[in-house]
Amino acid sequence: MWTVLLVEDEVFVRESVREIISWEELxxxxxxxxxxGTEALELITRERPDLVLADIVMPGMNGIELLKQTRQAGLNTKFIMLTCMSEFEYVRQAMEYGASNYILKLSMSVNSLRDTLRKVSMELSALSAGARRPDSPETEMDGEADPLVTDAAYKEGTAPAHPRPRGFSGLVQPVVAHPEISKIIEYIGHNYDQDITVKSMSRYVMMGExxxxALFKKKTGYTLIHYLHGVRMEKAAAFLRETDLAVxxxxxRVGFVSDNYFIKIFRRWTGxxxxQYRHRANTATEPEIV
Known part of the structure; x- marks a missing residue:
């Protein structure tokens, strides 16, 4: 059974939600x-429910702040927000912080609530089944075996001397409106040689993994580890072109403990x-300046 916490300041609404659903059947x-919200946060921290149904507008700590503080505590509890029609700006904020769905209180029905609970149950089941961790460097890029530059291109002499990492726009940091994602991007730019994972970055910005x-991918177009690899490959390419450092x-220097893994990722990104990259970069002829 998935565990649920009901958070609603209007007793009538809270009782209605509890009574209209056959929870155990779902x-x-x-x-x-x-x-x-204040009491609810204590309950969430102590009981760690799988799901919270929370009203958005409550006295004291509202539902948005409750969701935000739950994420900052590193908890991945699912949230369904209860809202009135005039509160859609709050709904937008709730979805930004990872709420699974929202339900309009004025038009709430048994069917709509049941459908939403089924959806959340499927999400929880998928997570429980052991969906692949997003911070696993060995599997993050598996299946992405189409490098920008292929070995055939080198054999044919058509490859550039300085191949760019596949699908990466370089070291120009993407500009995003979300403060926590911007903070992560800045951190990676300055600390790419450190041990960086989704877990460590989630702790850094005090949000759930x-x-x-999901938010990093939404705001930048890259998974966090894919972006990290891109930064590291750009830095590695510069070291190879501009220094005599051993491979x-x-x-x-760019953050890989394993030499073999570094070579594997570098080859995947550059082909x-x-x-080989250093040799081709050093032997490339520069165009004559007239």
Missing amino acids: GFTVIGESGN NYVS HEVGH CTPS
Whole structure:
């Protein structure tokens, strides 16, 4: 059974939500209720429910702040927001912080609530089944085996001397409106040689891992690890072109503990090994300046 916490300051609405649904038939059990956000946050932290149904507008801590603080605590609890028609700006904020859905209180029906709960149950089941972790560097780019520059291109002599990482726009940091994602991008730019994972970045901005992973992809177009690899490959390429550092030293300087893994990722992004890249960069002829 998935556990549920009901958070609504209007007792009549809270009781109605509890009574109109056969929770256990849908795989849920209500473990508690609260009439305000402050008390609810304590319950969430202590009981760690799988799902919270929360009113958006409540005295004291509202539903948005409750969701935000839950994410900052590193909890991935699902949220369904209860709202009135005039509160859509709040709904937008709630979805930004990772709410699964919202329900209009004035038109709430058994069917709409049941459909939403089924959707959340499917999401919880998928997570419970062990969906692939977004911060696993060995699997993050598996299946992306189409590098920008292929070995055939080098054999044919048509490859550029300085191939760009595939699908990456370079070291110009993307400008995004979300403050936490901007903070992560800036951190990566200055600390790309450190051990960076989705987990460490979620702790850095005090948000849940799944939320940070999805939000980073939404705001930048890249997964967090894909973006990190892009930054590292750009830095590695510069080291190879501009210094005589050994390949293993270049790998270590851009954040790879394993030499083999560094070479594997570099080849995947550029189509050649670091040594091949350096050789082709050093032997490339510069155009004559007239």
